[in-house]
Amino acid sequence: MAEEKKLVESITSMEEDFAQWYTDVVRKAELVDYSNVKGCMVIKPAGYAIWENIQKELDRRFKETGVENVYMPMLIPESLLQKEKDHVEGFAPEVAWVTHGGLEPLQERMCIRPTSETLFCDFYANDIQSYRDLPRLYNQWCSVMRWEKTTRPFLRSREFLWQEGHTAHATEEEAEARTEQMLHLYADFCEEVLAMPVIRGRKTDKEKFAGANATYTIEALMHDGKALQSGTSHNFGDGFAKAFEIQYTDKDNKLQYVHQTSWGMTTRLIGAIIMVHGDDSGLVLPPRIAPVQVMVIPIQQKKEGVLEKAYELRDRLKAFRSGTAEAGAMAMAGSGFRVKVDDTDKSPGWKFSEQEMRGIPVRVEIGPKDIANGQCVIVRRDTREKLVVSLEELEEKLVEVLETMQSEMLERARKHQQAHTYTAATYKEFQDIAEHKPGFIKAMWCGDAACEEKIKEDTTCTSRCMPFAQEEIAETCICCGKKAKTMVVWGKAY
Amino acid sequence: MAEEKKLVESITSMEEDFAQWYTDVVRKAELVDYSNVKGCMVIKPAGYAIWENIQKELDRRFKETGVENVYMPMLIPESLLQKEKDHVEGFAPEVAWVTHGGLEPLQERMCIRPTSETLFCDFYANDIQSYRDLPRLYNQWCSVMRWEKTTRPFLRSREFLWQEGHTAHATEEEAEARTEQMLHLYADFCEEVLAMPVIRGRKTDKEKFAGANATYTIEALMHDGKALQSGTSHNFGDGFAKAFEIQYTDKDNKLQYVHQTSWGMTTRLIGAIIMVHGDDSGLVLPPRIAPVQVMVIPIQQKKEGVLEKAYELRDRLKAFRSGTAEAGAMAMAGSGFRVKVDDTDKSPGWKFSEQEMRGIPVRVEIGPKDIANGQCVIVRRDTREKLVVSLEELEEKLVEVLETMQSEMLERARKHQQAHTYTAATYKEFQDIAEHKPGFIKAMWCGDAACEEKIKEDTTCTSRCMPFAQEEIAETCICCGKKAKTMVVWGKAY
Numbered sequence: 001m002a003e004e005k006k007l008v009e010s011i012t013s014m015e016e017d018f019a020q021w022y023t024d025v026v027r028k029a030e031l032v033d034y035s036n037v038k039g040c041m042v043i044k045p046a047g048y049a050i051w052e053n054i055q056k057e058l059d060r061r062f063k064e065t066g067v068e069n070v071y072m073p074m075l076i077p078e079s080l081l082q083k084e085k086d087h088v089e090g091f092a093p094e095v096a097w098v099t100h101g102g103l104e105p106l107q108e109r110m111c112i113r114p115t116s117e118t119l120f121c122d123f124y125a126n127d128i129q130s131y132r133d134l135p136r137l138y139n140q141w142c143s144v145m146r147w148e149k150t151t152r153p154f155l156r157s158r159e160f161l162w163q164e165g166h167t168a169h170a171t172e173e174e175a176e177a178r179t180e181q182m183l184h185l186y187a188d189f190c191e192e193v194l195a196m197p198v199i200r201g202r203k204t205d206k207e208k209f210a211g212a213n214a215t216y217t218i219e220a221l222m223h224d225g226k227a228l229q230s231g232t233s234h235n236f237g238d239g240f241a242k243a244f245e246i247q248y249t250d251k252d253n254k255l256q257y258v259h260q261t262s263w264g265m266t267t268r269l270i271g272a273i274i275m276v277h278g279d280d281s282g283l284v285l286p287p288r289i290a291p292v293q294v295m296v297i298p299i300q301q302k303k304e305g306v307l308e309k310a311y312e313l314r315d316r317l318k319a320f321r322s323g324t325a326e327a328g329a330m331a332m333a334g335s336g337f338r339v340k341v342d343d344t345d346k347s348p349g350w351k352f353s354e355q356e357m358r359g360i361p362v363r364v365e366i367g368p369k370d371i372a373n374g375q376c377v378i379v380r381r382d383t384r385e386k387l388v389v390s391l392e393e394l395e396e397k398l399v400e401v402l403e404t405m406q407s408e409m410l411e412r413a414r415k416h417q418q419a420h421t422y423t424a425a426t427y428k429e430f431q432d433i434a435e436h437k438p439g440f441i442k443a444m445w446c447g448d449a450a451c452e453e454k455i456k457e458d459t460t461c462t463s464r465c466m467p468f469a470q471e472e473i474a475e476t477c478i479c480c481g482k483k484a485k486t487m488v489v490w491g492k493a494y
Numbered sequence: 495m496a497e498e499k500k501l502v503e504s505i506t507s508m509e510e511d512f513a514q515w516y517t518d519v520v521r522k523a524e525l526v527d528y529s530n531v532k533g534c535m536v537i538k539p540a541g542y543a544i545w546e547n548i549q550k551e552l553d554r555r556f557k558e559t560g561v562e563n564v565y566m567p568m569l570i571p572e573s574l575l576q577k578e579k580d581h582v583e584g585f586a587p588e589v590a591w592v593t594h595g596g597l598e599p600l601q602e603r604m605c606i607r608p609t610s611e612t613l614f615c616d617f618y619a620n621d622i623q624s625y626r627d628l629p630r631l632y633n634q635w636c637s638v639m640r641w642e643k644t645t646r647p648f649l650r651s652r653e654f655l656w657q658e659g660h661t662a663h664a665t666e667e668e669a670e671a672r673t674e675q676m677l678h679l680y681a682d683f684c685e686e687v688l689a690m691p692v693i694r695g696r697k698t699d700k701e702k703f704a705g706a707n708a709t710y711t712i713e714a715l716m717h718d719g720k721a722l723q724s725g726t727s728h729n730f731g732d733g734f735a736k737a738f739e740i741q742y743t744d745k746d747n748k749l750q751y752v753h754q755t756s757w758g759m760t761t762r763l764i765g766a767i768i769m770v771h772g773d774d775s776g777l778v779l780p781p782r783i784a785p786v787q788v789m790v791i792p793i794q795q796k797k798e799g800v801l802e803k804a805y806e807l808r809d810r811l812k813a814f815r816s817g818t819a820e821a822g823a824m825a826m827a828g829s830g831f832r833v834k835v836d837d838t839d840k841s842p843g844w845k846f847s848e849q850e851m852r853g854i855p856v857r858v859e860i861g862p863k864d865i866a867n868g869q870c871v872i873v874r875r876d877t878r879e880k881l882v883v884s885l886e887e888l889e890e891k892l893v894e895v896l897e898t899m900q901s902e903m904l905e906r907a908r909k910h911q912q913a914h915t916y917t918a919a920t921y922k923e924f925q926d927i928a929e930h931k932p933g934f935i936k937a938m939w940c941g942d943a944a945c946e947e948k949i950k951e952d953t954t955c956t957s958r959c960m961p962f963a964q965e966e967i968a969e970t971c972i973c974c975g976k977k978a979k980t981m982v983v984w985g986k987a988y
Contacts, residue, residue, distance in 0.1 A: 033617065036574065037604070040567035042617050045632070048563045069542045073534035073653055074568075074606075074637055075590075080530065096569075097594040098606065101641040101652075102587050110531070112568075112592065112606070123527065123536050138539070143568055143636070147595040158595075159568055 011357075013280045018224040023153075025274055029283040029358050032153045039151040039158035043267070046358060049291030050270050051161060055141060057193055057289075058163065058265065061185055067137045067165060072119040074142070075110040080118045084243040087117060090210020094146045096158075112145040117211065117236075117262060120166040121244035128258060131170055131250050135178070139165040154271030155228075155494050162266035168246065168258040172237065175259035176214075179235040182263040183216040186231035194269065195286040195409035196220050196276050197417050198230060199440070199489055201465030206449050209262075213237040219464040219489065221417045222275035225438020227464050227491035230272055233263035271494075276413050277382075283359030284382050286409050287402040294339040294398060295355045299348050299367025309371050310341045313364065313394065320395045337398060356381060361405055362398065380405055382412075421489075425474050430490075434459035440491050444484035446477035455479055461490040505851075507774045512718040516646075519768055523777040523852050526647045533645040533652035537761070540852060543785030544764050545655060549635060551687055551783075552657065552759065555679055561631045561659060566613040568636070569604040574612045578737040581611060584704020588640045590652075606639040611705065611730075611756060614660040615738035622752060625664055625744050629672070633659040648765030649722075649988050656760035662740065662752040666731065669753035670708075673729040676757040677710040680725035688763065689780040689903035690714050690770050691911050692724060693934070693983055695959030700943050703756075707731040713958040713983065715911045716769035719932020721958050721985035724766055727757035765988075770907050771876075777853030778876050780903050781896040788833040788892060789849045793842050793861025803865050804835045807858065807888065814889045831892060850875060855899055856892065874899055876906075915983075919968050924984075928953035934985050938978035940971035949973055955984040 011028060012020040026032050031047030043051065059069075075098060082088045095111035113119065120138065128136060141163045151157045165182060169175040183200060190196045198218035208215035212234040220230045241247070241257040250256050277284040287293050294317060298310040317337040342351045348365070355363045365377040378387040378397060382405055389397045420439030424430035433441050441461065445451060455478075456462055466486045477484045505522060506514040520526050525541030537545065553563070569592060576582045589605035607613065614632065622630060635657045645651045659676060663669040677694060684690045692712035702709035706728040714724045735741070735751040744750050771778040781787050788811060792804040811831040836845045842859070849857045859871040872881045872891060876899055883891045914933030918924035927935050935955065939945060946957055949972075960980045971978045 033621065035567050035613070036616055037567040037569050037571060037613075040569065042567070042613075043565040045562035045564055048565055051565075052563065068539035069546065070539055071537040071542055071545075071637075071655065073529050073531040073536070074639070075531050075534065075653070077531060094596050096592045096596075098590045099593045100591040102589065119529070119531075122530055127527065143565075145568070161565065 011280065011282060014223065014278075015280075021278075021280075022271075022275060025278055025282055025357075026153045031270065031274075031283075034153075039148060041153045041157050041159075043161075046291070047270060050273070050285070050289060051267055053289050053291060054193075054265075054269055055163070058189060059141075061189060062139055062163075062165070065137070065181065065185070067139050069140060070138045071140055071142070072113075072116050072123065074113055076113055076116075076118055077108050077110050079108060080122055081111060083118060083121070084211050084240055087211035087240075091115065091146075094148065096145050096147055113142075114144055114146045115262075115264070116140065116142075116144075116164055117166065117240060118244075120262075121240045121246060121260075124168050124246045124258070124260075125244050128168055128246055128248050131248055134168060134170045134248060134258065135174060136168040137165075137178075138167065139163055152271075152494075154267055154274070156268075160267050162264050164264045165262060167261045168241075169260070170248070170250070170256070170258065172259050175237070175261050176235055179214070179216060179233045179261045179263070182261070183218065183231070183233040186233070186263070186265060187218045190218060190220065190230060190269075190272075191410060193286070193288045194273055194276075195288075195406055195413060196230070196272060197410065197414040199465060199467050200469075201467035201489065203232075203465055204445075204449075204452060204463045204488070206452055207463060209234045211236060211239060213239065217465050219440075219491070220272055220276060221420060221440060221491075222272070222494070223278070223416070224275070225420050225492075227440065227493040228268070228272050228275070229464070229493065230269060231263070231265045234261060236260040236262065277409060278359070279382075281353075282357035284409070285359040285361060287361045287406045290338065290359070290361050292338050292340050292358075292360050293402060294337050294362050294364055295351075295360045296339065296341045296364045296366065297348055297351045297355065298341065298343065299365055299370070301343065303368045305371060306366070306368060307341075307343060310343065310366055313366065313376070313391075314339050314341050317395065317398070337395075352379075362401055364394070364398075382409060423473055424478060427478050430455070430478050431459055434461050434490075434492075438492070440464065440489050442471065442473060442487055442489055443478040444472075444474045444476065445486055445488045446480055446482045447485040448477070448480065448482070451477055451479035455490065459490075460492055462493055464489045464491045464493065505774065505776060508717065508772075509774075515772075515774075516765075516769060519772055519776055519851075520647045525764065525768075525777075528647075533642060535647045535651050535653075537655075540785070541764060544767070544779070544783060545761055547783050547785060548687075548759075548763055549657075552683060553635075555683060556633055556657075556659070559631070559675065559679070561633050563634060564632045565634055565636070566607075566610050566617065568607050570607055570610075570612055571602050571604050573602060574616055575605060577612060577615070578705050578734055581705035581734075585609065585640075588642065590639050590641055607636075608638055608640045609756075609758070610634065610636075610638075610658055611660065611734060612738075614756075615734050615740060615754075618662050618740045618752070618754075619738050622662055622740055622742050625742055628662060628664045628742060628752065629668065630662040631659075631672075632661065633657055646765075646988075648761055648768070654761050656758050658758045659756060661755045662735075663754070664742070664744070664750070664752065666753050669731070669755050670729055673708070673710060673727045673755045673757070676755070677712065677725070677727040680727070680757070680759060681712045684712060684714065684724060684763075684766075685904060687780070687782045688767055688770075689782075689900055689907060690724070690766060691904065691908040693959060693961050694963075695961035695983065697726075697959055698939075698943075698946060698957045698982070700946055701957060703728045705730060705733060707733065711959050713934075713985070714766055714770060715914055715934060715985075716766070716988070717772065717910070718769070719914050719986075721934065721987040722762070722766050722769070723958070723987065724763060725757070725759045728755060730754040730756065771903060772853070773876075775847075776851035778903070779853040779855060781855040781900045784832065784853070784855050786832050786834050786852075786854050787896060788831050788856050788858055789845075789854045790833065790835045790858045790860065791842055791845045791849065792835065792837065793859055793864070795837065797862045799865060800860070800862060801835075801837060804837065804860055807860065807870070807885075808833050808835050811889065811892070816889075816893060831889075846873075856895055858888070858892075876903060917967055918972060921972050924949070924972055925953055928955050928984075928986075932986070934958065934983050936965065936967060936981055936983055937972040938966075938968045938970065939980055939982045940974055940976045941979040942971070942974065942976070945971055945973035949984065953984075954986055956987055958983045958985045958987065 203215040238257040732751040
């Protein structure tokens, strides 16, 4: 077992150093590699395949609500970026500037999109003429660039992959409804597919998106008690429409401004999966998102018939079609298990460690004795629970094990979040929790930015959101003691 | 019929001005829009949906051959771009340079990737250590930027979408086999899915990719007789490996250089589809790639039951699962027809024109009389052939019509290509054809770059490729009269 030990030992334990544990996992699970382009990462096959599954499922959910995909240019002329005042202030300090095309300097410099509101608005200004053209429900999958100083793979990098939806509506109400609809779509996706519970709420003015009237967010709690903003949805009202003159003629032939939204999710979600579900043996992937759900590991594979049996099981599992909807959702595309055989010349123990490091939800061990007994061993990644299963029942048992694992992972993460969500009624309590207990803190707030700022200075906690599900913890603001307006969830964030 | 006429009249006829016809189609079929970013286009939903189908099917075919997807940074530091001599000479004059990040100038400027050989090589240099790591079969889907002076939507734009495969192999033979395998995969895709016949061959040294030992290409003939390079596959030998020191230890523990390939297809394919299949009423999409295969158009839709029947047919067609493999391939994902109902308040005639303009392969007309008779009318986009079909047999007939249309479109394009492929035995003949007969010209060549250059100067024809399927047209070079080495296909190209 010396080899396996080496592989496992090479991860720092979470307890010892969570940040180092994270870095070890992203490297050892072969999700990313550092590149020679500072602040940018190489997403390797195991990491990109997770992103492909996220894309596939989110895209399907988007399209069910009428969203269509488009593609906008990756460059934004400086004058276009400057059209909306708040927006340019928010982004100009962190964009990459293109100044030369080929051998010649550009007449006007352009930035690589940090986000594409300005491009969509510029497009909509011509594209939308009449109420018949509304709503416009467009989305794009692309990469964006923000010139961050300190970076970490998936969590904060100069370039990252994402989707950005940009919609235009006839009325304020429709825009608001779409903003909330997309936030709930994101939240449901996180909970149903990534087994990651989130708090749904609204950002304070201080934390909202540059140029938005309202920003809604989903906030997840990582294993170390830090918060991760996991998706946002913005209602722009008609602010961008006025800056870009996006007008339509309504049914009474009057000119009206459109109301707009935007919403996005990024490769940061992969970081969230790692930090919500991972353990000291590496990554743990929820079955629904796992690119490989089942790894078949032959034991004594040189013995006659063992490899053949492993391949036979793989082919059976690939071809399996369950009649139940649950199994369909499990397989994401309703098209059999995602399964591989590890037929390399490494030892079984080494293969077990690798399967664990990579977070593959289930392994199937099959050796000569198992074959003789018409059985195999199923091992769950999260609990390590072993199950001896008759080969005849393999598909049925796997569906059961993967479904159970998926729901138990969500349940476990939910319990962890609940156990690390605290309530503070006094500022002393708040400071105490902030200092000693990593997690979310619920506390009342007067709505004043000065208090928000003071809390941040005193405790490094930022307001994560004003949850939709409000509670009345106290009548007065935790900070200034004036009448409280709303309950805020606070936390230290990535 | 006044309205429909207006819509149709707004396209220039191919005969009158092919370039203008092309521009009209891309705009009127709502595939792209111009943007305020010079040389860059906005790909609208109807255009992007074609690209999504191209991606889905190509990606499936790639993965069947063992390819895995990854993502590399979009920026290349100047020193990295310069590592391979031929490569930098080929690309440096046409890249966009980033010189500032946020408010500060960069220590080293970086270009937006025009292609990612240098990034993959830089990555492989660390990633590949042992023969166990080979082959590496990586691909990425992304956008790239080349600072072109004159641009046309899909055909030549500063930014375009593509995939770029980059593989590393232990031996020269393996690299060559992969290079050819991918070229044939591209060719088969064009023929089977896009109904577009191509000539498979090798580029001359003058036309090959900057840094490659050999470039293979597929060349298609557009309706106007011009050639379009539609996909390329490059064998780099160990040139890049030596420049980037990509070495592995073989089974005898000796250090060896890897052998590499790269291969790419782009959004240019959408331009090819337009120019191979389009007609004076607009776009014509091959059924297998069409985002919408069937448009149901209700007649007298305000009459009771008409719209309901239209929706019922749509739902039936969506839910249809054929038992035959052919129908599965037709539906791309084996998941029913891609079908919509046009329930807008426009007139049926206007809807017919729009369906034709957008190239939707088949429309189903259904009105009160049809419903009373238990039938509907199917109209094929390419031939306008009308078929009265009993509603009971609709699915069956549609499969038949779409299959026939797909194969007849390929056949028609093949005949057009054959009818516009000429053979020249003398230079006089060559010049005559080049001047008067748009198309491919087959002629013998000595292999001397000077002759290739002279032919280009005299006739504006470039060597498209040296086809795998060689013919011996004459014994001597068409240009210099020396002994011929190979038959070349020449043409005027986009």
